[in-house]
Amino acid sequence: MTFNAEPFTYRIAKSGDxxxxREGRLVVMVRGNAAAKLAAALGNGDESDQQLLARATGNYKRGNERLAGSKRR
Structure with missing residues (x-):
C-alpha cells in the first residue's frame, strides 16, 4: 500500500490510548494491550507508520475498491 501524503495522524494520551x-477527525481510539503494542511500533516517521495506522483503523483499503464501481450481474 502506498500513500501519496500522510493522511493519518496520531496522539498518545496519558492513559496510553x-x-x-484522518483529516483532522478522530477515526478510532485504540486502548489496552493493542494500544501499547501500536505505540511501541510507531515512531519511525516513515511510510510504515502510515501503514500501521491504516491497519489499526480497520476498514481501510481491503482491495475490492475496483469491484465497487463495476457493473456486476
Missing part, C-alpha cells in the same frame, strides 16, 4: 485521526 492511541487516538488516530
Amino acid at each position: 492511541v487516538h488516530i485521526s
Whole structure:
C-alpha cells in the first residue's frame, strides 16, 4: 500500500490510548494491550507508520475498491 501524503495522524494520551485521526477527525481510539503494542511500533516517521495506522483503523483499503464501481450481474 502506498500513500501519496500522510493522511493519518496520531496522539498518545496519558492513559496510553492511541487516538488516530484522518483529516483532522478522530477515526478510532485504540486502548489496552493493542494500544501499547501500536505505540511501541510507531515512531519511525516513515511510510510504515502510515501503514500501521491504516491497519489499526480497520476498514481501510481491503482491495475490492475496483469491484465497487463495476457493473456486476
